[in-house]
Amino acid sequence: MLEMFARKPTEIPNAADALPGRAQALPTADTHFVNGRPLQGDVPDGYENALFGMGCFWGAERIFWQLPGVWVTSVGYAGGSTPNATYQEVCSGQTGHNEVVRVVYDPNSVSFERLLQVFWQGHDPTLGMRQGNDRGTQYRSGVYTTTQAQFDLAKASGAVYGERLHAAGHGGITTEILPQPEYYFAEEYHQQYLAKNPGGYCGIGGTGVACPVGTEA
Numbered sequence: 001m002l003e004m005f006a007r008k009p010t011e012i013p014n015a016a017d018a019l020p021g022r023a024q025a026l027p028t029a030d031t032h033f034v035n036g037r038p039l040q041g042d043v044p045d046g047y048e049n050a051l052f053g054m055g056c057f058w059g060a061e062r063i064f065w066q067l068p069g070v071w072v073t074s075v076g077y078a079g080g081s082t083p084n085a086t087y088q089e090v091c092s093g094q095t096g097h098n099e100v101v102r103v104v105y106d107p108n109s110v111s112f113e114r115l116l117q118v119f120w121q122g123h124d125p126t127l128g129m130r131q132g133n134d135r136g137t138q139y140r141s142g143v144y145t146t147t148q149a150q151f152d153l154a155k156a157s158g159a160v161y162g163e164r165l166h167a168a169g170h171g172g173i174t175t176e177i178l179p180q181p182e183y184y185f186a187e188e189y190h191q192q193y194l195a196k197n198p199g200g201y202c203g204i205g206g207t208g209v210a211c212p213v214g215t216e217a
Helices: 057-065 087-091 112-122 148-167
Strands: 048-054 070-078 098-105 141-145 176-179 183-185
Touching (some): 048 057, 048 112, 057 098, 098 141, 141 148
Parallel strands (some): 141 176
Antiparallel strands (some): 048 098, 070 098, 070 183
């Protein structure tokens, strides 16, 4: 991304050392640039949501908004200690936040297993605090769940995919799988960035190893 060649910390700061942030939420878009649905507000009845960190959130978001059954996507920051951090603060490595995509989806149209398959195959989950040329704690691999069922499925699919990666000669999975922390919407210009800037930087790439789970739609 814009900061991808800068030297970045590779350890998450503790709360005492993190930047203080602010009480006010950052201004962001009201609606999705592609489908016009509201970015904020309650999840529709019967729908679910989860957060996915897979490197640069610009490219990651595009993968998910194109998936049938996904209601709306947005990008933001989660997993750190700084409330309402700005992009520049996240890029400093002093907030602990990860760049994440929030996916709101209809489980009757797309299963969480399918979302996990897209997640695992859409990036390299073995790289620790980087993806490709993007280095720093904000680019770590992560799944942040809102239900116990999601959590259990993420753990199980990670174990299965880890075996497939190991057999192909890759290292161990470094993905953090946690209950969903506080989610902070990123600034407006980040939302659906690659729809607004079709030639923009993507930064997403997988391992080339197919995920054997979650093949159903």
